[in-house]
Amino acid sequence: MTKFKLVSADVIKCLSCGRCTGYCPASRVSDYNIRHILNRVLDGDTSVLTDSLIWLCFICGTCIVKCPQEGLWPPKIIQNLREYALNKGHGAWAVAHLIPAVDNFFKYGAVLKGIFPVSPKAIEEINKLGELTGMKAILEKRKKLVEESKE
Amino acid sequence: MSSIQKNNLEKLEKLDLNQPFFNFRGCTEAVYPGTQYAFRKICALTGIKLVESNDQTCCSGHFLLFNLTTSMGATAIEQRNLNIAKRYSNWMITLCNGCFSSFMLGYDFLQRDPELREKVKAAMQTIGMELVSSKEVYILQAGEFMYRLRHFIKNVIKRDLNRSRIAVQYGCHYLNAHPDNIISDPENPHFVEEMIQILGGVPVEYQEKTLCCGSGVTQRKVHPNASLMIGYEKMKSIRANNPDLIVTICTYCEMEMDNNQLEFAIEYSDDFHIPVLHLAELIGLLIGLDPEKELHMSSHKTSVQSFIDKLKPLPKE
Structure with a gap:
């Protein structure tokens, strides 16, 4: 577990019952298996970070509803794994497509220019929050990772 | 349905409609402009003040x-968006499950993570804002809100559904992500079907009702x-149950299920031709909005005309 400090502590609640996988849409059409992934996390298997399977979660939350354990949110664990993976330099291919949308958000206040009117004050404020919360720093880090992955 | 969801439903039924409601706008309205237009018209016709x-x-x-x-x-x-909403209302309405879920998630992070809470609070103070709690601004999915208005809507429609068979898509980020904040059983939701019956249609049940639309964000x-x-x-x-229309409460699901039908024809040589509408657009048609000039039905990739042709004008009183 020490290798996965960034992964939610909730993971230890997993009973390995497999209900999540049984109802998971991604499992129906691919090798994605949330139960196996959680087991690998519990085993401290760091190879899960470079496994492209972690990007197959559809974040639909079906597993949240089906899980018998209160407070266990498998999609949050997957997101934490993805965060860990990106910080280790893996997974740029999976996030590259959304970078222009984040750029637009800071420019126009919306993911596309002109969807609805956004005041200059609102744009100024989200940019300030972007600086203060590290949102912009993350964006620059992801952009760099995507550029490096192209090389 | 759990007692929490029953309580949410009771709270919705008792909701005072003589107050302003904040209409939160989302990115998908660029794809289907008729959804937002129809929602505003429905509110105007039923006496709701949208801000x-x-x-x-x-x-x-x-x-x-x-x-x-x-x-964080x-x-x-x-x-920040909740601070804006709070200036006008204690209720924020979203037409998209993505927005609905994002706000819920934000509230959840604040509750679960005291360190994050303090940092967000400090960031908000730099722009002259404060933390808003879920008790101060309640997030309401537009589908639930239109359900609350169902009897008022019934009184203002000019066409009824003429026994059209309609399959409902609720969407994962409504049903699953925050089940304690919705009015239905996430594994067997039913309130939109009830609305369809009130409006003269026949709800169609299907096995995969709670399955993801395929979007996965x-x-x-x-x-x-x-x-x-x-x-x-x-x-x-859905097709196995022979519907005339799919209706959804989420603009993101709408986009996916509408566009995907073109892809199915190309990838699987399988033509569906089942029109997909947001519940707001469907009610928009029933209250007599112009399908093209007001509802922009041609923005749909799967033609809606076969369904529009089926609608029956109600006799004038």
């Missing part, structure tokens, strides 16, 4: 779910094959 503000921004939900921001960044953006870009296969499973289950 909007140019100080709101997009919800930022996409970025969090694909790790382009942190929980997303929560701060949600909190933006999995169409990341894993197009898996995304399409999930969408295909859902659509086959």
Whole structure:
């Protein structure tokens, strides 16, 4: 577990019952298996970070509803794994497509220019929050990772 | 349905409609402009005061779910929008499940993570804002809100559904992500079906009602094959029950299920031709809005004309 400090502590609640996988849409059409992934996390298997399977979660939350354990949110664990993976330099291919949308958000206040009117004050404020919360720093880090992955 | 969901339903039924409601705008209205237009008209016709503000921004939900921001960044953006809403109302209405879920997630982060809470609070103070709690601004999915208005809507429609067979898509980020904040059983939702019956239609049940539409936020870009296969499973289950229309309460699901039908024809040589409408657009048609000039029905990839032709004008009183 020490290798996965960034992964939610909730993971230890997993009973390995497999209900999540049984109802998971991604499992129906691919090798994605949330139960196996959680087991690998519990085993401290760091190879899960470079496994492209972690990007197959559809974040639909079906597993949240089906899980018998209160407070266990498998999609949050997957997101934490993805965060860990990106910080280790893996997974740029999976996030590259959304970078222009984040750029637009800071420019126009919306993911596309002109969807609805956004005041200059609102744009100024989200940019300030972007600086203060590290949102912009993350964006620059992801952009760099995507550029490096192209090389 | 759990006692929490029953309580949510009771709270909705008792909701005072003589107060302003904040209409939160989302990115998908660029794709189907008729959805937002219809929603405003429905509210105007039923005496609801909707408030909007140019100080709101997009919800930022996409970025969090694909790790382009942190929980703290997303929560701060949600909190800024909630501060804007609070100036006008204690209720924020979203036409898209993505926005609905993003706000709920922000509230959840604040509750679960005291350190994040303090940092977001400090960030908000720098722009002269404060933390808003879920008790101060309640997030309401537009589908639930229109359900609350069902009897008023029944009184203002000019056409009824003429026994049209309608399959309902609720969407994962409504049903699953925050089941304690909705009015129905996430494994067997039913309130839109009830509305369809009130409006003269026949709700069609299908096995995969709670299956994801295939969107997976933006999995169409990341894993197009898996995304399409999930969408295909859902659509086959819907078609097996012979509906005239699919109605959804989420603009994101609407986009996915409408666009996917073109892809199914190309990838699987399988033509569906089942029109897909947001519940607001459907009611828009029933209250007599112009299908093209007002509802922009040609923005739909799967033609809606066969369904429009089926609607029956109600006799004038």
